[in-house]
Amino acid sequence: MARLNHVEVDLLQQGVLARLDGVDSGYGPTTVLLEIEFEARVGEVALITGPSAAGKTSLMHLLRLALPIRAGTATIMGVDVARATPNALAQAKRRIGYVGENPVFVEQWSAFDNIAMPLQVAGRRAQDYTDDVRELVDFVGLGEAADLPMEKLSGAERRRAAIARALAAKPALILADDPTAGMSPADGRRIVKLLAEMRRVGAGVVIASQDESLATCAPIQLWRIDRGKLSPAEESSTADVEPIE
């Protein structure tokens, strides 16, 4: 991994997992994100809401180190995105758990094997992680479906598998793009609460969703994005928080 400079080390010391300063980003000739100012910190949950095509998913791609920046400064997991080597970016990605809007799996593999993949990438041996992955499977409520090939799972089960995979390597930063899509409101809230619980083990959590009411699931820093411009809204109070059912 590339050596961190003192600014990057300082940010990590302060518990800043991701900091975006005046960042522009986009695809091809189109700039989708404009002058983004954002910070994700250890033990905090951020909810980014906005209408469809506002830039939520692009922001998640930026935070998961998949979308290059065009202007500004982005420091994510201690890595300056603009000047990091591909290997340094890959190493930083291992500390980020990502639940995509349409999660991609190896369809012929079982959900269990897919969930264990981050641990394989990190070089851990199967006998060392099997119990942990089983525990995670139970934690997200996947149950016996974990042993089925991914192609046999329902939409809700796939989403649970994606969440389990995102949590498998105990990441420092958890990103969830529309994690409640296709779920009943009750199931969706349960999933968001579950993700928000990760703050208690020191992770930073960033959730993107159109549903602003999810902010009442946990102490959440609320952000709004519209036409590529992000702005802080309000922090939900702990008094509003519903218990996990």
Place this chain on the structure above:
Amino acid sequence: MRNALSGVERAMFWTLAAAAFAAAAAGLAARATDRLAEGYDQARRNYAIVRVLAPEGPEAVAAAETALNAAPHVASAARITAGRAAALLGLANAEDAPPLRLIEVELNPAPDSADVSGDIVAALAQGGVTAEMVEAPDVESGGEIASWVRAAAFWGACAFGLVMAVIVWLAARALAARGREMVTVLTDLGATRAQAAGRIADEAALMGLYAGLAGGALAAAAGVVAILLMAPGANLETLAGMIRPLDLAPVAAAPIGAAVAAGLGARAAAGYFYARAARLG
């Protein structure tokens, strides 16, 4: 993935096996051509006929035969009997054949620089016989043809093998495309390019190895059948003695070549997919 091969992977496996079979079969054919050319060349270089000029009489032929058997470069010498002459001339009765003052000579291999004819004629002269080489070992003409045939067989087989390797390489790229979702997942999870491409390449190389083994084994079986059907005196007992270790090189090269070509093709494709997945926009 971890279970049996899927339909597409099975088809890919047999595509690789067919390419490996074709390459190995071409290699075996080249070896057979090389052995035939080598045999022709040896026969051309190792045979001579000596005509006894003086003195007259059958004693001179006997003396020449004795002198030849002690002469340099000579493996064996035997006068052409009436029966042999009749056979060579296509006569029904040996009595009809004229008396010949000819001796057939089998020669040992000699370097191109050696004056085989001169040495033999000198040895005969020392034995009191004047003779000439009627059909001398031919190192000038004909040798070129054998050399050309051997070179053409070798390089032709190499070129064909290269074409088959390119086919395997391209097929492996298609196989890697089937694994694109795995590359995407690995990329998202923080695998390096070497890790993601290496995993896909290893799987393709393993498939290439097995397909190469299958193709090589089939080519070897076809080669054995061809020898039994076409080589004079070949049967299951003599077969092992007829095959030299070098003849098996194309069979041994098939799995290695298929594994390397498949691995390289899959690695290149997976590297491309990795780059696409790692950086959007």
